[in-house]
Amino acid sequence: MSQSTVNILRRADDQEVVATLRDGIKPEDLAAIEREWGPYRAKIKQELVRLGIDKRTWPQSLHWDWSKKGPELKLLESSGFIIEFEGATQGIMLTKTASYVSRLEGGKPLVYIDYLESAPWNWNVQELQRKGEFRGVGSVLFYVAVLQSEQEGFRGRVGLHALPQAESFYAGKECRMTKLGLDANKQNLPYYELSRKEAQEHLSDGGEK
Amino acid sequence: MATKRTMTFNLTDPEMTALEELASKKDLSKTAVLRQALRLYQMVDLRLERGEKLVFEDKGEKKAELVVL
């Protein structure tokens, strides 16, 4: 496991804080994270139920359970990244390097983002008038995926299937991804890719200034 | 990053040529190609072990060919 630092934003005072980025996480780490996040998920769900909020508008990752993802980490192609601040896990991402190749750019390898989630206390849940504690966690994880791709020699290429609630973010001009249609092999979720060219711009935009 | 260990191995001419072609095609270094091959082999092996099937589907003929590794 190795670590370095990344910046995220604290909403309360709009300050940038220096968080820890760790890779090489193990299945036990995932179980621990879910124990950390579980109660917060449950609380949000209870509130949503209590207020009778339509399930279709609930955060789409509400039911997730990272402890079940352990087995996936055993493969060489899998990488797990977490962002930690003040002893709490702020976000997780699992990527794969061999399961998918670029459909946009002639079968070239890419980093596929299998799962990405920010901690429940970081979610903006409109129906509960709730704003997340830390901002930009998802963006930083996305950036880390692009960096991983660059370091693997994949030139920054990244692919992912976007959930409906997240699509506008990945489709937007900040992420610069290209939509390649709905994927029947993945519940018809839209598949997005970051091309080499856009990846380089993304890295340069987000990098040290 | 995990500590690295060194391995040297010899390739025949055809093997080296194939490696170079793949590297060029995939826009990767030769080392990266071999690393990808290892990951892919491990992943496929695990999924086959789990009972999944790997299939090549012929676009024109609608014939599916089962891959056994």
Place this chain on the structure above:
Amino acid sequence: MTENMKNKAIPNSKWLRRMADAEDLCTSVAVGGLAQDLGMFQSAVAEVPKVFGRLIEYARRERGLSVEALANAANVELAEIVAIETEHDTVPQPRTVYQLAQVLKLPAPRLTELAGLAQPRKVLSEAAVRFAARSEPMSKLSDDEKEAFEEFVKVLVEASDGG
């Protein structure tokens, strides 16, 4: 991989703010297949038909209690009882399950399994299927329903005797 990143302060402030603003415009930026459909993310309750709510409703009616009366007796939020009885995938608070078990005189550990808070035993899954097949939501418990309910409770109690 992060070795190479050690000396860089990433990402830069301007980029971070711009991206965070974009994130704020969405409900979520989570990535991952639709949770309920993926084998990877399965809740315990997937093993057992969702009979928890119906069981609570039956037990309540068998005692001639209104939803409000049950909420008071169990010292639990009225809204939660309503949700439990009417919403199929409500996951109740552990405390609520315990309280209901006390008031309705049902074995708490089995109730916890039915509620989806713990891995259910096989005998429970089978009994739950039978109960689900025989029971219908109605305002008065018919003789049939009463019988179905009693049989199910018998299994719960017997399963508890084993430990």
